[in-house]
Amino acid sequence: QVQMVESGGGLVQAGGPLRLSCTASGRTFSGDAMGWFRQVPGKEREFVAAITWSGGSTYHADSVKGRFTISRDNAKNTVYLQMNSLKPWDTAVYYCARRSSGDYYYIQSYDYWGQGTQVTVST
Secondary structure: EEEEOOOOOOOOEEEOOOEEEEEEEEOOOOOOOOOOOOOOOOOOEEEEEEEEOOOOEEOOOOOOOOOEEEEEEEHHOEEEEEEEEHHHHHEEEEEEEEEOOEEEEHHHHEEEEOEEEEEEEOO
């Protein structure tokens, strides 16, 4: 059974850093592109960042460019999201997902999802 587990969320002060991890089990995702999304109550889940299978290309939403960085370690079957200079509006549940096909920015391009990890940024 495929499982993707996010970790690293928590409460952080505005301006601080946080690093999220997403580890897959049950199968390897080393040949797949992976992404991070986030969602706040009452709003649609939105794209945050994506990375190709090799890590050679990355994509970031405009709202996080220059602050967040996606990376991966295929040997550990893990994807990371380094978040710096966090803002209160970054507060959300963050999800990792495997891209099956299609545009990196579209939620419909992803099939396997983790259960999410809460990130709360205080003022």
